Amino acid sequence: VGVPHPASRLVALALKPDCIQCLQCLPILSAVYNTYLKYHFVSAFWKEVADDFFWKKPATGPMLQYNFDVTIGNIYVKCMEGAKTNMCYNVLDRLVRERNLGEKVAYYWEGNSPDHHMAITYSQLLSQVCRCANVLKKMGVKKGDRVSIYLPMIPELVYTMLACARIGAVHSIVFAGFSSESLCERIMDAQSSVLVTADGVYRGEKLINLKQIADEALEKCREIVTKCLIVKHHALRTKSGAASNIMTDFMSGICSLFWCVQTPWDSECDVWWEEVMRDSPEECEPEWLDAEDPLFILYTSGSTGKPKGVLHTVAGYLLYTSLTFKYVFDHHHDDVYWCTADIGWITGHSYITYGPLANGATSVLFEGIPVHPHVGRFWEIIEKYKVTKFYTAPTAIRLLMKYGREPLYDLSSLRILGTVGEPINPEAWQWYHEAVGKGRCPVVDTFWQTETVKHSYLTLNPHLIFQTFPFFGVEPTILNEHGEELEGEAEGYLVFRRPWPGIMRTVYRNHERFENSYFKKFPGFYVTGDGCRRDKDGYYWITGRTDDMLNVSGHLMSTAEVEAALTEHPAVAEAAVVSRPHKVKGECLYCFVSLKDSREFTHTLVEELKRLVREKIGPIATPDFIQNAPALPKTRSGKIMRRILRQIARNEKDLGDLSTLADPKVVEELFSQRCEAA
Ligand code: 6R9
Numbered sequence: 001v002g003v004p005h006p007a008s009r010l011v012a013l014a015l016k017p018d019c020i021q022c023l024q025c026l027p028i029l030s031a032v033y034n035t036y037l038k039y040h041f042v043s044a045f046w047k048e049v050a051d052d053f054f055w056k057k058p059a060t061g062p063m064l065q066y067n068f069d070v071t072i073g074n075i076y077v078k079c080m081e082g083a084k085t086n087m088c089y090n091v092l093d094r095l096v097r098e099r100n101l102g103e104k105v106a107y108y109w110e111g112n113s114p115d116h117h118m119a120i121t122y123s124q125l126l127s128q129v130c131r132c133a134n135v136l137k138k139m140g141v142k143k144g145d146r147v148s149i150y151l152p153m154i155p156e157l158v159y160t161m162l163a164c165a166r167i168g169a170v171h172s173i174v175f176a177g178f179s180s181e182s183l184c185e186r187i188m189d190a191q192s193s194v195l196v197t198a199d200g201v202y203r204g205e206k207l208i209n210l211k212q213i214a215d216e217a218l219e220k221c222r223e224i225v226t227k228c229l230i231v232k233h234h235a236l237r238t239k240s241g242a243a244s245n246i247m248t249d250f251m252s253g254i255c256s257l258f259w260c261v262q263t264p265w266d267s268e269c270d271v272w273w274e275e276v277m278r279d280s281p282e283e284c285e286p287e288w289l290d291a292e293d294p295l296f297i298l299y300t301s302g303s304t305g306k307p308k309g310v311l312h313t314v315a316g317y318l319l320y321t322s323l324t325f326k327y328v329f330d331h332h333h334d335d336v337y338w339c340t341a342d343i344g345w346i347t348g349h350s351y352i353t354y355g356p357l358a359n360g361a362t363s364v365l366f367e368g369i370p371v372h373p374h375v376g377r378f379w380e381i382i383e384k385y386k387v388t389k390f391y392t393a394p395t396a397i398r399l400l401m402k403y404g405r406e407p408l409y410d411l412s413s414l415r416i417l418g419t420v421g422e423p424i425n426p427e428a429w430q431w432y433h434e435a436v437g438k439g440r441c442p443v444v445d446t447f448w449q450t451e452t453v454k455h456s457y458l459t460l461n462p463h464l465i466f467q468t469f470p471f472f473g474v475e476p477t478i479l480n481e482h483g484e485e486l487e488g489e490a491e492g493y494l495v496f497r498r499p500w501p502g503i504m505r506t507v508y509r510n511h512e513r514f515e516n517s518y519f520k521k522f523p524g525f526y527v528t529g530d531g532c533r534r535d536k537d538g539y540y541w542i543t544g545r546t547d548d549m550l551n552v553s554g555h556l557m558s559t560a561e562v563e564a565a566l567t568e569h570p571a572v573a574e575a576a577v578v579s580r581p582h583k584v585k586g587e588c589l590y591c592f593v594s595l596k597d598s599r600e601f602t603h604t605l606v607e608e609l610k611r612l613v614r615e616k617i618g619p620i621a622t623p624d625f626i627q628n629a630p631a632l633p634k635t636r637s638g639k640i641m642r643r644i645l646r647q648i649a650r651n652e653k654d655l656g657d658l659s660t661l662a663d664p665k666v667v668e669e670l671f672s673q674r675c676e677a678a
Contacts (some may be wrong), residue, residue: 057082064499083291087165087295092126106121110368134280136169144170144321148171155365168293179615188509228266233270296349301337339363452526479495494530566591568608597637
């Protein structure tokens, strides 16, 4: 098509083999491709993107300023300096007032039980958000204050985060599956003055007492948190999801009443959401913030074990989540979009709340799990709401693959399928494409991170698996161990050469850690921590983490964090954790523990250790395998050789060079005791 850039392969590869005869679509593809180039390389286009939104004051500085080189000075990224705006105004008021979308459904909320559901329009959302914003203000929350949110996937979660955005408070959402310790650690780091939680929630058949977990967390941070706002969700809305009849309704009524009465209460601090929201006014003037004011903190695992508070700012995040949503999911006004992630993770922040709302989209907000009350729940919801765009994770696809796609449900509304969270294996891709998308729907594989907030890469091509192409403005490259850029077919460290508006700005209260984690290893580049291969056609394939991180069911955690939990047990002297492939989770935890003298490795100890990790971090970190390791393979300088442990866990006998090992006999012994089954 005469475009002198290697990216022209995008067009070439988008053609099916029989296109070679017809070529009628070439002018269209060529136009699409030229637009891609313009968006990708012409910086003026940021200005065009910004024009869609409301700015109380225009920018005085350029669209983007940055330094990515630690050897020159501090790392910084600034977008639209001098501009003033408000995220909440842009995603709600602008649509209700300027675009007349008040009556449009913003969310179809679908509860854990199919009996619970509701539709929320944009104007209803705006009024709930304003009321919540006034409640927070009354509790003393001001611009710049942090609010921790520990809520399940209920509308109040969206109301609270947008209420924070409206008044300029910084939300810090903690996934409601995390333990009290994890919650406490995040509250302390963020120094949040308010915690918002719920009485309890059913996840599938399991009741989780959120208030009790929150209370345990608050025990250690009472002097920081002055108010705890509690949504009466379990008591008012939920049942176990069992078929409803007079008897079960009566019983659940009694249980709810009992639950309310028995909820532990600290009258100094605790406030029921329903009580304060009832009389709260529906008008709340937005706080006009600087473009670079913080919008939220979201904690992600760090390789040293302590979670990092990734900080994002208002203007850049608005531009990027809205733009990526619009193009990656080819958003149309009549779409019904569903992202199955939890808002407690970045995918939910960007692609359940901010990105879809900024585009005036209608989304499904789902509280439950894929297999409750039956394994066809996802398909049932797609049919019920006629979902057109569906975004999920490989781990969910692999889980559902096990049961096969029930033909009972009509999925003909689907137009685009998306995946995120970890590399998708060919089998899962194939099944997603054929059984779910019936071969008609493009699968967009979106690689990105809590830190990058946006789809750094995506597959635009429905006919080919995996190949990924950088999103507008993203310039990836591959480096070897010495930091040299690799050309052509190559494998190495995936890095980015320049920023885009939505990249993280700092680690909250620890800018040094931000620079050390992402910019020190290869000065001049943002280091993703992922490995990557470029094939002969110039496409990028993400190969997985290159650091001490594990990706279990799409959730990142650090080996150090799990090891720290294990070594808290009095019987454990040392622990080393590696990943082992898992059919559904992608990766699972395989832990080696060395016990203190005279301690015995028993089944009870294994169970105790699993419980300990669950309590310290949360159920997602529960180890699948725990192996007794009388000694660990170490280098002469005392470093644990995780590469070898990984190979033992995976039963890979070809261990390569063991010359740096202090005692090679250790390896044989560990091999002989390896766990076969969980
Ligand atoms: C959005 C999100 C980020 C890490 C990332 C990488 C892995 C995410 C992926 C993928 C291959 C994809 N990852 N999406 N790997 N293909 N499509 O998951 O953010 O929780 O911060 O995890 O997840 O390893 O570096 P986060």
